[in-house]
Amino acid sequence: MGEMIATREAFGRALAACGAENRDIVVLDADLSKATMSSVFQKAFPERFFNVGIAEGDLIDTAAGLAAAGKIPFACTFAVFAAGRAFEQIRNSVAYPKLNVKICGSHGGIAVGWDGATHQAVEDLAIMAAIPNMVVLYPGDAVEMEAAVKAMVFYDGPVYIRFGRQPQPVLFDRSSYEFRIGKGIVMRNGRDVTLVVTGSLLAAAMQAADDLAAGGIEAEVLHLPTVKPLDEALLVESASRTGRAVVIEEGVIRGGLGSAVAVTLAQHCPVPMGFIGMEDTFGQSGSPEELLEYYHLTPAAVVERVKGLMK
Incomplete structure (x- = not known):
């Protein structure tokens, strides 16, 4: 890895x-x-x-x-x-x-x-x-x-x-990477769906994109390290091309990145959307790997959600 x-x-x-x-x-x-x-x-x-x-x-x-x-x-x-x-x-x-x-x-x-x-x-x-x-x-x-x-x-x-x-x-090159507040990054280009992710689940989104490509689905991975202010222009541009969006975050969907993406796309580019994150629930004790699996915050869960949205 x-x-x-x-x-x-x-x-x-x-x-x-x-x-x-x-x-x-x-x-x-x-x-x-x-x-x-x-x-x-x-x-x-x-x-x-x-x-x-x-x-x-x-x-x-x-x-x-x-x-x-x-x-x-x-x-x-x-x-x-x-x-x-x-x-x-x-x-x-x-x-x-x-x-x-x-x-x-x-x-x-x-x-x-x-x-x-x-x-x-x-x-x-x-x-x-x-x-x-x-x-x-x-x-x-x-x-x-x-x-x-x-x-x-x-x-x-x-x-x-x-x-x-x-x-x-570690996914970025230290010698060349430049961070700008309010700016997102297209990590991978795709035509069928936009995977919108922030923070700790970026690697999971990249793995999901690889797994989807093996099945003929080209996912664009859009990383938004600034949750607020959101890079709305980049988000709308990507979703308008792919026609679908799935948001991935290690936190509650309502009020988090999922809500921000939903509001932006509903206003500027209405497309079918899916959400991978915490529902109306707290966490619990367990190993990090067990918890990510239990709450469906894994590449496999992303793949399943994308395939459901494609149908």
């Missing part, structure tokens, strides 16, 4: 690298620095690192104060805690005044595995995308994560980025 790197590891490395170039970057963590990998920055720049303890509301409000003072704060915790415990502070202290705070949610999705439903963030993308002024990012591999962190530094405003614990296949 090639090189496998967890996006949280890439996040930690990129944060430290950016910190070496820009002394305005400060990092805050809610007592999870070893898990979120913000500890890499902590080791390199201890004077610019702040552990606020298990107090996510304080994490965000302190970051907001630092942003108001001209710093570029990266506030790190688990995705489920950022979207849940700190929602009010994110909404009122960061997004409403449009402060330059970067909210970093680790351990996103169900692939957290054995930690179970209480720690599996399946709603975070939907929650964050619903907040005005908030940019929402979900990179698909380590290379894209590193590039996204650098892009966040140069973007002036609130950003939420999700990353994961499990190693992911």
Whole structure:
């Protein structure tokens, strides 16, 4: 399968690298620095690192104060805690005044595995995308994560980025890849259906496209690492050519990428659509592989959904 790197590891490395170039970057963590990998920055720049303890509301409000003072704060915790415990502070202290705070949610999705439903963030993308002024990012591999962190530094405003614990296949070339907030990427051209994917399931979508091609179905793979703002022009252009779209995401369908794609295509290019993601359910304990299989977040499930849509 090639090189496998967890996006949280890439996040930690990129944060430290950016910190070496820009002394305005400060990092805050809610007592999870070893898990979120913000500890890499902590080791390199201890004077610019702040552990606020298990107090996510304080994490965000302190970051907001630092942003108001001209710093570029990266506030790190688990995705489920950022979207849940700190929602009010994110909404009122960061997004409403449009402060330059970067909210970093680790351990996103169900692939957290054995930690179970209480720690599996399946709603975070939907929650964050619903907040005005908030940019929402979900990179698909380590290379894209590193590039996204650098892009966040140069973007002036609130950003939420999700990353994961499990190693992911490296799909992009570090020497040539360029990340642009709000821009999607056509990973593979096709004529029969558009597979719209974000984040951790990018490799699954690529595998599904290979499997579909073996059966004579040419799938176009459209990766949208920016969940908000959506690259509507690229999405509409692709769906208008293929005539069908299947959305793939490791999170709830309603309110997440699936809803955003459905609204866009309903307005600009109505086509038959299918959705691969979490229905109205929480996760549960199990190995990441077992959970992805149980919730039908696999290449085989994508192939089955596409074939059903083709009929």
